[in-house]
Amino acid sequence: MVVIADDITGAAEIAGIAFEAGQQVRLLCAGISAATSVGGDSVATTPTAATIVIATDTRSMTEGEAVDETHRIVSSLLTPTAHSELSTPLIYKKTDSALRGHVIAELSALKEAMGYKRVVYCPANPSKGRIIKGGNYYIGKVPIDRTDFSFDPEFPATTSALKKRFPEAPSEGIIMPDAESMDDLFCIIRLYDDGRTLFAGAADLFRTLLDYSRVAIANEATRESGKTDTSDSGKTLFPDNGKSVTTSEGKYLILCGSTQSKPLDIGIPVAPMPLDIYNGGNDLTTWNTAAYSEQHSLILTIPYTHRTGKEVATHLRSVMARKARQLVSEQRPDHLIIEGGATAWGTLHALGWTEFEIVGQVAPGVVQMRSVTSGVLVTLKPGSYPWGGLFEQIVE
Numbered sequence: 247m248v249v250i251a252d253d254i255t256g257a258a259e260i261a262g263i264a265f266e267a268g269q270q271v272r273l274l275c276a277g278i279s280a281a282t283s284v285g286g287d288s289v290a291t292t293p294t295a296a297t298i299v300i301a302t303d304t305r306s307m308t309e310g311e312a313v314d315e316t317h318r319i320v321s322s323l324l325t326p327t328a329h330s331e332l333s334t335p336l337i338y339k340k341t342d343s344a345l346r347g348h349v350i351a352e353l354s355a356l357k358e359a360m361g362y363k364r365v366v367y368c369p370a371n372p373s374k375g376r377i378i379k380g381g382n383y384y385i386g387k388v389p390i391d392r393t394d395f396s397f398d399p400e401f402p403a404t405t406s407a408l409k410k411r412f413p414e415a416p417s418e419g420i421i422m423p424d425a426e427s428m429d430d431l432f433c434i435i436r437l438y439d440d441g442r443t444l445f446a447g448a449a450d451l452f453r454t455l456l457d458y459s460r461v462a463i464a465n466e467a468t469r470e471s472g473k474t475d476t477s478d479s480g481k482t483l484f485p486d487n488g489k490s491v492t493t494s495e496g497k498y499l500i501l502c503g504s505t506q507s508k509p510l511d512i513g514i515p516v517a518p519m520p521l522d523i524y525n526g527g528n529d530l531t532t533w534n535t536a537a538y539s540e541q542h543s544l545i546l547t548i549p550y551t552h553r554t555g556k557e558v559a560t561h562l563r564s565v566m567a568r569k570a571r572q573l574v575s576e577q578r579p580d581h582l583i584i585e586g587g588a589t590a591w592g593t594l595h596a597l598g599w600t601e602f603e604i605v606g607q608v609a610p611g612v613v614q615m616r617s618v619t620s621g622v623l624v625t626l627k628p629g630s631y632p633w634g635g636l637f638e639q640i641v642e
Contacts, residue, residue, distance in 0.1 A: 249299045251340035252347045253587035255628040257301035259449050260340050261604045262613035267456050269296040271604040276302045303591045305347040312348040313355045320359040339446035343371045346401035354418045363442035370425035371448045377426045382406040399554040496580035498543035503566050503589025504629025512637045515541050518549040530569055567592035586629045609634020
């Protein structure tokens with residue numbers, strides 16, 4: 247299976263789910279050149295993977311750029327020499343569970359390029375209280391347009407009604423069903439699974455798709471043996487939990503780049519971004535990170551929130567990535583921890599790290615992977631997700 251995700255933390259979340267399901271997983275960053283790699287001897291290429299997850303960062307692009315990138319990736323997947331371990335790629339499109347991104351444009355491009363009859367788009371995450379009921383999207387029983395997502399600088403939630411948020415969906419052959427539970431997701435897949443439907447949505451739909459595939463294989467085996475066993479239908483066979491946690495001794499670099507970041511009190515020095523840089527400056531020498539050399543670990547934070555807009559977000563991502571690249575080059579951390587998808591993408595782009603082997607999952611969405619380029623352990627977390635037990639492992 248190939249999963250195409252519009253941001254890297256979403257890609258990592260999906261990779262973690264596939265890893266916990268017992269699959270070999272490779273995560274690739276589309277469009278990043280490895281030529282700028284910061285250093286470290288190359289390690290062996292990851293083995294052939296049952297699931298390839300491609301992070302595109304199209305959420306940070308214009309709609310036209312996102313469509314072009316989608317076509318480019320599909321073209322590479324359909325090239326006979328690309329991903330030779332995949333005879334006919336089964337595509338899953340990972341989208342944001344808060345409805346952000348160029349959703350309809352990308353789904354329409356995928357549908358057309360891959361020859362799908364229709365798209366089932368279900369961004370619900372019932373396991374996290376994010377549901378679709380009566381055509382409206384709720385987070386913890388609150389309509390999404392009454393949550394903090396209404397203040398998103400690029401994709402504000404101005405309505406909870408999916409048909410108002412995405413009015414062009416029906417004409418593009420995109421179905422947006424209700425889903426209030428994991429059983430609902432299972433039923434949706436069973437209803438539309440005809441080999442001509444593109445499934446798209448959040449992590450819970452992907453997890454259920456893996457469940458559904460396992461049940462289908464098991465039922466086929468029992469039918470061939472003359473027995474019928476559908477007792478697993480509708481159950482979540484791959485639980486939403488964290489395990490296989492990997493810890494490392496030595497130097498840590500922690501980047502808290504999300505607007506939803508909370509202060510971390512874990513005994514590691516904090517180096518907040520200076521106000522002059524936050525306000526648009528580019529002189530990284532004003533950012534005091536001397537404590538890194540003394541303590542061997544450091545947390546970079548953005549302690550201000552009064553500026554909004556795409557240009558501001560781009561600037562903050564850029565300077566955080568440049569500072570991280572500088573510190574990685576100077577200090578050679580053993581473990582890089584990044585909160586926030588935009589910060590993660592910008593940082594990995596600056597480092598030139600393009601391919602990762604999934605090695606563990608701390609908690610849902612908090613995924614650990616090892617850079618094939620540098621061998622450094624990298625942990626990624628979406629800004630709106632909890633850290634799980636990661637820092638309990640670090641401070642022990």
